[in-house]
Amino acid sequence: MRKLFVASMKMLYRDRQSLFWALAFPVIFVVVFGLFDFNQAPNVRIDVVGADRAPIGPALVQGLDRVDSFDVHRTASEGIARKDLAEGDVDVVLAVPAQTPAAGPAGIEVLYNRSNFTSNQFALTTIRQVVDGMNLRAAGVSRPALVVEAKAVQAKTVDYYDFILPGLVAMGVMNISIVGMGVAVARYREQRILKRILATPLRPIRFLAAQVLARLVLSVVQSALILGVGVFAFGGHVYGNVLWLFVLVVLGNLVFLNLGFAVAGRASTPDAAQGLGQAVALPMMFFSGVFFPVETLPKVVETLVRYLPLTPLLDAMRTVAVDGKSITATGAQLLQVGIWVLVSFWLATRLFRFSETR
Amino acid sequence: MIGSDEVTVEVSGLVKEFPAPGGGTLRAVDGVSFEVHRGEVFGFLGPNGAGKTTTLEIIEGLQEPTSGTASVLGLDSVHDRERMKARIGVQLQAGAYFRYLTLEEILDLFGSFYPKALPPAELLEKVGLLDKRRALVGELSGGQAQRFSIVAAMVNDPEVVFLDEPTTGLDPQARRNLWDLVEFINRQEGKTVVMTTHYMEEAQVLCDRVAIIDHGRIQALDTPLGLVRRLPSAYRIVFQASGGVDEAALARLPGVRRVTPVQLNGFNWELAVRRAAETLPAFVEWSESNGVKVEDVQVIPATLEDVFLTLTGHTLRE
Ligand SMILES: Nc1ncnc2c1ncn2[C@@H]1O[C@H](COP(=O)(O)OP(=O)(O)O)[C@@H](O)[C@H]1O
Numbered sequence: 001m002r003k004l005f006v007a008s009m010k011m012l013y014r015d016r017q018s019l020f021w022a023l024a025f026p027v028i029f030v031v032v033f034g035l036f037d038f039n040q041a042p043n044v045r046i047d048v049v050g051a052d053r054a055p056i057g058p059a060l061v062q063g064l065d066r067v068d069s070f071d072v073h074r075t076a077s078e079g080i081a082r083k084d085l086a087e088g089d090v091d092v093v094l095a096v097p098a099q100t101p102a103a104g105p106a107g108i109e110v111l112y113n114r115s116n117f118t119s120n121q122f123a124l125t126t127i128r129q130v131v132d133g134m135n136l137r138a139a140g141v142s143r144p145a146l147v148v149e150a151k152a153v154q155a156k157t158v159d160y161y162d163f164i165l166p167g168l169v170a171m172g173v174m175n176i177s178i179v180g181m182g183v184a185v186a187r188y189r190e191q192r193i194l195k196r197i198l199a200t201p202l203r204p205i206r207f208l209a210a211q212v213l214a215r216l217v218l219s220v221v222q223s224a225l226i227l228g229v230g231v232f233a234f235g236g237h238v239y240g241n242v243l244w245l246f247v248l249v250v251l252g253n254l255v256f257l258n259l260g261f262a263v264a265g266r267a268s269t270p271d272a273a274q275g276l277g278q279a280v281a282l283p284m285m286f287f288s289g290v291f292f293p294v295e296t297l298p299k300v301v302e303t304l305v306r307y308l309p310l311t312p313l314l315d316a317m318r319t320v321a322v323d324g325k326s327i328t329a330t331g332a333q334l335l336q337v338g339i340w341v342l343v344s345f346w347l348a349t350r351l352f353r354f355s356e357t358r
Numbered sequence: 359m360i361g362s363d364e365v366t367v368e369v370s371g372l373v374k375e376f377p378a379p380g381g382g383t384l385r386a387v388d389g390v391s392f393e394v395h396r397g398e399v400f401g402f403l404g405p406n407g408a409g410k411t412t413t414l415e416i417i418e419g420l421q422e423p424t425s426g427t428a429s430v431l432g433l434d435s436v437h438d439r440e441r442m443k444a445r446i447g448v449q450l451q452a453g454a455y456f457r458y459l460t461l462e463e464i465l466d467l468f469g470s471f472y473p474k475a476l477p478p479a480e481l482l483e484k485v486g487l488l489d490k491r492r493a494l495v496g497e498l499s500g501g502q503a504q505r506f507s508i509v510a511a512m513v514n515d516p517e518v519v520f521l522d523e524p525t526t527g528l529d530p531q532a533r534r535n536l537w538d539l540v541e542f543i544n545r546q547e548g549k550t551v552v553m554t555t556h557y558m559e560e561a562q563v564l565c566d567r568v569a570i571i572d573h574g575r576i577q578a579l580d581t582p583l584g585l586v587r588r589l590p591s592a593y594r595i596v597f598q599a600s601g602g603v604d605e606a607a608l609a610r611l612p613g614v615r616r617v618t619p620v621q622l623n624g625f626n627w628e629l630a631v632r633r634a635a636e637t638l639p640a641f642v643e644w645s646e647s648n649g650v651k652v653e654d655v656q657v658i659p660a661t662l663e664d665v666f667l668t669l670t671g672h673t674l675r676e
Pocket residue numbers: 357376377384385386404405406407408409410411412413
């Protein structure tokens with residue numbers, strides 16, 4: 001059994017082409033996502049009309065200027081400003097009223113381009129904060145405790161890179177197992193290697209177990225590589241215990257390997273296994289929340305994808321990696337993945353076969 | 359080596375049915391019975407689809423028969439198959455090996471599946487592949503790969519070796535090398551060999567006994583010579599004669615079945631005869647007494663191809 005395991009590892013290691021894709025493919029994603037700076041707020045160009053209208057104008061411009069990503073210009077007339085906005089030269093126009101009303105708050109007119117969805121959200125919130133700050137100061141409050149706390153919360157939830165890292169780990173593992181294992185086993189069958197093994201006294205389950213073991217080792221190596229590049233080269237974060245993450249990877253991989261065997265059983269050739277494997281893996285990759293939270297899906301779709309194995313696995317991985325919790329906080333997801341281990345094992349034993357025909 | 363009386367493989371009333379593509383059932387093996395004796399080279403000769411592989415795989419315990427029994431070394435191919443597997447060697451038709459392991463590693467790995475195994479170097483030495491020990495299977499020529507797959511079937515030093523079409527797809531030189539190897543395994547190592555082929559020459563050269571199989575049935579089983587002798591005409595006498603020849607007189611010679619004028623490599627007459635020895639003296643006397651000048655004579659023994667044609671009405675290649 002030791003020999004068989006060593007041989008299986010050698011085979012994985014020497015199949016350079018498959019190995020390269022197993023390791024490089026997810027790492028390419030890690031690098032590409034790492035090149036985008038998701039934390040950087042979008043640069044917003046602002047025209048201020050009536051910037052010198054006391055008392056609000058100068059204070060407002062000063063406040064806006066302090067925001068790094070605001071690019072503030074003073075504009076003489078609202079007409080020019082509107083034209084700039086219409087032509088897309090600026091994102092937001094602020095108009096300071098000519099007169100401050102004797103009673104009640106003064107209204108600052110904010111015009112913005114409706115199509116810049118993300119920058120609007122950010123710009124409007126920040127402008128509101130600046131104005132709130134001015135109001136507080138006007139009311140004599142100099143130390144707004146609320147702002148500091150709000151920033152602390154944001155630092156963690158907004159970081160898309162930290163969100164996507166566990167997703168890429170799961171995606172990589174899913175691919176080498178469903179597609180990689182499926183193709184490898186289909187090839188062993190086509191070349192009659194499985195049958196040749198059946199002709200020896202070796203219990204065939206041992207051969208399959210050695211293959212599974214080798215792939216589990218590969219998946220841990222792959223995950224470590226993805227996380228290593230993500231964290232050390234691109235400043236990603238894993239807030240929880242990395243070991244729990246590996247435990248989840250191995251557990252989830254059991255499901256994917258079973259599905260790989262099922263794919264190999266169903267497909268008649270290695271090429272067919274490649275196609276079928278992709279057909280199983282790709283929908284999960286897009287719908288189970290590798291790139292986007294499943295909550296952003298339409299309600300019906302979300303309910304459906306929650307039954308896929310990758311969804312609870314990713315949930316659990318993010319509970320550990322992003323929320324920094326222990327694996328004990330993922331009981332419900334572990335149960336779902338556990339059920340999938342059993343279901344996929346049943347499927348694999350139903351569909352898998354050693355020779356071309358049953 | 360000529361087989362002893364000891365029965366090594368015993369097959370009785372073997373039937374294997376598959377679901378036919380268009381519905382119904384296909385009888386791939388249709389009531390096959392035979393025995394192989396210890397030390398024999400036993401061959402199945404038949405065209406593609408005759409049922410050779412299916413028969414072999416049932417004996418090897420890789421498929422279960424629909425009915426009938428098979429046993430090797432007294433061990434039943436279904437019930438005692440695990441014990442049996444340790445004592446047989448199997449080469450599958452067009453079977454490959456792991457492409458990312460070296461020859462040595464493959465033999466070492468397969469050896470670990472058995473209670474006892476021969477050292478890889480010793481095995482490779484036997485088939486002249488020792489210098490390729492660190493090569494991958496993909497780096498071997500067709501003939502080398504086939505030799506390797508035979509030696510891989512011998513890691514456990516088996517008593518019986520099953521070879522399924524070991525020379526199909528090889529060039530004539532590589533085929534002859536492989537024949538030498540099979541003879542070596544049989545004569546020097548004393549192993550019983552059960553093999554299949556669709557080359558009649560191979561069966562004729564290698565096999566002590568041949569079972570001719572077609573449509574899942576054994577049509578005839580005997581030594582190659584015995585099979586040929588069963589033919590109404592086991593030999594052809596061809597000759598070149600100048601001048602007129604009395605066909606009727608020729609037909610009356612002892613053992614002559616048929617007289618045909620031909621155009622064949624410079625010969626213009628052919629006699630199909632039962633035994634060459636029976637006809638030749640009378641033929642010589644006929645030519646002398648009739649003053650027929652016979653330029654050249656050749657005696658051509660019938661082949662298994664002729665046997666096959668006579669038995670089945672079609673050739674091996676169809
Ligand atoms: N697993 C199978 N399912 C269906 N038909 C099969 C199967 N294996 C063999 N056959 C059919 O059985 C017949 C005999 O096949 P086989 O034993 O491979 O012949 P041979 O080895 O003499 O070429 C063929 O018609 C083949 O198509």
